[in-house]
Each structure stands twice: as C-alpha cells, then as structure tokens.
Amino acid sequence: MDVNATPARVTVREAVFDLLRGLGMTTVFGNPGSTELPFLDRWPADFRYVLGLQEASVVGMADGYARATGRCAFVNLHSAAGVGHALGNVFTALRNGAPMVITAGQQTRSLLPNFPFLGATEAAGFPKPYVKFSVEPARAEDVPAAIAQAHRIAMQRPYGPTFVSIPSDDWAAACRPVAARAWFPDAAPDPAALEEAARALDAARRPVLVVGPEVDAEGAGPAMVALAERIGAPVWTSPFSSRLSFPEDHPLFAGHLHASPSQVSDALIGHDLVLVVGAPVFTFHVPGECALFSAGIPILQMTTDPETAASAPVGTAILGALRLGLPSLAGLLRGEPRPPPAPRARPAPPEPSSPVGAAYALHRLHAAMPRDAILVEEAPSHRPTMHATMPRRDWGSFFTMASGGLGYGLPGAVGVALAHRGRRVVCLIGDGSFMYSPQAVWTAVQERLPLAIVVMNNAGYGAMRSFSRVLQVRDAPGIDLPGLDFVAMARGMGCPGRQAGTPEELEDALAEAMAAAGPMLVEVAIDPVIPSLYDKK
Numbered sequence: 001m002d003v004n005a006t007p008a009r010v011t012v013r014e015a016v017f018d019l020l021r022g023l024g025m026t027t028v029f030g031n032p033g034s035t036e037l038p039f040l041d042r043w044p045a046d047f048r049y050v051l052g053l054q055e056a057s058v059v060g061m062a063d064g065y066a067r068a069t070g071r072c073a074f075v076n077l078h079s080a081a082g083v084g085h086a087l088g089n090v091f092t093a094l095r096n097g098a099p100m101v102i103t104a105g106q107q108t109r110s111l112l113p114n115f116p117f118l119g120a121t122e123a124a125g126f127p128k129p130y131v132k133f134s135v136e137p138a139r140a141e142d143v144p145a146a147i148a149q150a151h152r153i154a155m156q157r158p159y160g161p162t163f164v165s166i167p168s169d170d171w172a173a174a175c176r177p178v179a180a181r182a183w184f185p186d187a188a189p190d191p192a193a194l195e196e197a198a199r200a201l202d203a204a205r206r207p208v209l210v211v212g213p214e215v216d217a218e219g220a221g222p223a224m225v226a227l228a229e230r231i232g233a234p235v236w237t238s239p240f241s242s243r244l245s246f247p248e249d250h251p252l253f254a255g256h257l258h259a260s261p262s263q264v265s266d267a268l269i270g271h272d273l274v275l276v277v278g279a280p281v282f283t284f285h286v287p288g289e290c291a292l293f294s295a296g297i298p299i300l301q302m303t304t305d306p307e308t309a310a311s312a313p314v315g316t317a318i319l320g321a322l323r324l325g326l327p328s329l330a331g332l333l334r335g336e337p338r339p340p341p342a343p344r345a346r347p348a349p350p351e352p353s354s355p356v357g358a359a360y361a362l363h364r365l366h367a368a369m370p371r372d373a374i375l376v377e378e379a380p381s382h383r384p385t386m387h388a389t390m391p392r393r394d395w396g397s398f399f400t401m402a403s404g405g406l407g408y409g410l411p412g413a414v415g416v417a418l419a420h421r422g423r424r425v426v427c428l429i430g431d432g433s434f435m436y437s438p439q440a441v442w443t444a445v446q447e448r449l450p451l452a453i454v455v456m457n458n459a460g461y462g463a464m465r466s467f468s469r470v471l472q473v474r475d476a477p478g479i480d481l482p483g484l485d486f487v488a489m490a491r492g493m494g495c496p497g498r499q500a501g502t503p504e505e506l507e508d509a510l511a512e513a514m515a516a517a518g519p520m521l522v523e524v525a526i527d528p529v530i531p532s533l534y535d536k537k
Helices: 012-023 034-040 055-069 081-096 140-154 168-172 191-203 221-231 261-268 306-311 322-332 358-368 380-389 409-419 440-447 462-470 486-492 503-515
Strands: 027-030 048-051 073-077 100-106 161-167 207-211 235-237 253-256 273-277 299-303 316-319 374-378 398-400 425-430 451-457 497-500 520-525
Touching: 012 034, 012 140, 012 168, 027 055, 034 073, 034 100, 034 168, 048 440, 055 073, 055 081, 055 100, 055 398, 055 409, 055 440, 073 081, 081 100, 081 161, 100 140, 140 161, 140 168, 161 168, 191 273, 191 299, 191 316, 191 322, 207 221, 221 273, 221 322, 253 380, 299 306, 299 322, 306 316, 358 380, 358 425, 358 451, 358 503, 374 380, 374 409, 380 425, 398 409, 409 425, 409 440, 409 451, 440 451, 451 486, 451 503, 486 497, 486 520, 497 503, 503 520
Parallel strands: 027 048, 027 073, 073 100, 100 161, 207 235, 207 273, 235 253, 273 299, 299 316, 374 398, 374 425, 425 451, 451 520, 497 520
Antiparallel strands: none
C-alpha cells in the first residue's frame, strides 16, 4: 500500500456518514424540510432517525440523550425558521452543558445571493451567542471537516451545542474523506493550586462545600463523596443545579441553596471556608446584597468552565477536570476528618387530602417509582417541595433545565428514555411547561418508551404566582391556564392517560404508569396556591 497515495474522493454525504460512524453518532434527531432531503436520501440502515414534530422538541430530545449518555448528539434541523423554532432549547442546551452538533439545511449556493425562499440570511450568525461554534463552510468540500471540528468543540468542557449550516447542493459535491480523530481534551488542575487549596482546607475549622452539576456530568460523583467524607464538612447543592450534585440521603447532605443572595449568605456565612465544586459562585435569581462576598471568608472554586470562573466576584478559581482534580485534592489533605454535622431534619410525610396536595402527590410519586428510575423535572413552582419529598440518591438519576426557559422537560425526558430504554423514566412537569413541547409525547409513543409523564395541574404558571408575591406584583395577566385537558391531548397522540383528583385515584394511576410497557400520562389536579420559591426553609 502506498502511504503517500491521495485518498479517493467521495461525496460530502458519504464522507459525513462515514465520519459519524467513526464518532459513534448514528442516532440523528430531526425534523426535516426540503433543504434537508439530499441528506436524508437513501437513509443508511445502520442509522436511527428520531423524528420530533417541532424543532424545539428535537433539540430537547437530543439534549436529554446527550446528557444521559455523556456523548455528543447529532441534530438535523430545517433552515431559518426551523432553527428559530429551536433556539429556546438551544439556549437551554448551552446552559445544561449538553454536547451536540446541530446541522441545518440551507438553500442551494447558486440561489443565496437573491434572498431565496427558505434561504437563511447570515445562517451562522443566527444561533449565536448560544452555541460554542457556528459556521457555514465556504466550500462544499469543507462540510465534513466543519462537522468534525464542531464535534470536537462540543466535546470540550464545558460541553455545549455547536452549529453547521449546510447548503442543500453541498451533499452531492466531491470531497476528501475525513477520519474521526481521537480527542482527549480534559486537563488536570494545576498541582500547585491544589496544594494551596489542601492547606487552606486543613487549616479551616468549619469548612462547607457547595456542589453543582458538573460533578455528575463528569462522572466524578464517587470522588466527590470521598472528598466530602475526607473533609467531614456539610454539603449544599448549588442554586438551580440541573443534575444530582450530591446523594440527598447522605449524612453530610445539608440541603439545596436558593437562588437568593441573602439566603445563600445565611446558609454559608457561619463557616470559615467555602469550597464550591462544579458550579458558579453563585447563580442568583433575585436581586440583593450577598453579605458572604464582603465577609472575608475564603471561597475556593473548582470548575471546568472558565467563564463561570472568570465571572465569580470573589475567591480563588482552580480550572480543570473534576474527575482528575477531586481525587488529587483528597490525597493532598493532611488533617483529620472533622466530626460529622448534626443530622439534617427530615419533614414528616404529608397527609392525604382531597383535592390532592402537591407535597402528598410528590411523596406518593417517590414511593411509586422503581429504585433505579430516572427523574426529569420541569415543574419549577414545585421544585422546593420535590426536593423535600423526593430525595435523589443515585448518580445520573436526575435532570432538569439550567436555563430557566420552559419547554425542555418533556422532550428531554424522551431523550433520556431513548438513552436508557431498560429503565423507567419519570417526567415530572407543570401544566404550563407541558404546553411548550407537547409534541414530544408523539415521539415517545412511536419509540415505545417506558416513560411516565406526571402533570401537576394547578391551572396556571405557578412559578409566576409565587414570584409575583416576591416582587409584590398584583393582578398580573397571563398567569391562569384554565380548561386544559392533558389526558385528552395525550390520547390524541396515542398515549394512554388518567386523571387523579383523590389519593386513591393517584395511587392507582401511578402504579399503572410505572408498570406500563410504553408511555403513560397521569394528570394530577392540585391546589393552585403554593409557597413562594424563596420562602426560607
């Protein structure tokens, strides 16, 4: 064989499919249009095409799949308006740290100068700044290399979406094959920085840990637990953590921080050192003064994300892979583990009532779920109650959205279920959230996924009701959502469903949903009055 021989030329389409095979990206999430047909022509038998009925659902499903597998997802969208439909969940994918390569069709190159129908103006600029990399290649033959580069950037921490716009006539053009490259982008933290952190931890008398979603995303959970136990310090979950950050039945677990500056300060200011792992310092949702920042208490941050490290108002940041840094830090500690903190108070089990209260509904949902079930949540107004009644224990068992934008939860749960077909996935979702991407139910039916969809119907945007009380806003329009029948909607897409208004109905419906071979929806009518998201606990 001549090692100097020039590789044979192939079509862009052939080169891209071979590249995707080499990258292990043979599942494609899409919603096709005419500009994507040359890519879809003669679809290969070894590729799976997951159809979503709207582009936001497509990206949400790819997000859930990517986060659940830890691998990059491949997405194929329609040009211009299709990308616009998807942008809300592209923003969420960036905040979630979900790796994906998003491709979108574009009109043929010869038509682009004349503003053609379905042509995307400045296609690469459209999804910015919510993708890590965006390009419309200058030449058709550059498309495979652009996709390979997009994949490498998507898989460089912090993970996130990338975008490639592809004119529809590029697929038939000739090009050179592009081989998948090995890619190992993780770098260990600076050893000197870790040694300094270890000395500070050894000297501290009352350290505290704040842990975020990067730990689970890296598969560094066991190392995080080992470090916490070695330090002997209480562990809080960071505000709005989008994954399990620390086992919530562990004796060191202290609770979930709220996204309020005053409440973060109240929880942490009694300590003499704060170690933040895999999270920003800090994510806030309401304005106010964070007294912790001016108290002179040392704050150490370990993260893979240079932007969150740079944005921290105080403290010392240590950049690098947590899966490498956490065991190294634990090995550098010289002091004796501290006595464990007092056990965390647990709420009493809620009492049944008719109509069903939210706390009781979530308590019974937790009891009904199999031990290895995965929970995907988008019920923001019920999140504090969920944390109190549904402790998550196992790494990879909890996902929610980090952006605050609705419409991720249902398609995200479909993506997680596609990644873990042998496990029950539970989508806990509010009535308002459900209406952003209801089309995902259809995909769950077509794929026969073991997905239990539990809709908490409080006839409105509950988070808006509670936040209105925080801001002392009265009589705001657009918050109530009367007249929605979620069981009827699900049945219209082929998904069985039941309504539950009493404890007995709830028990029966949840048992049926957990045993169903495919998807099933349970609609729970609950009290519309809920506590504020920022009530002190």
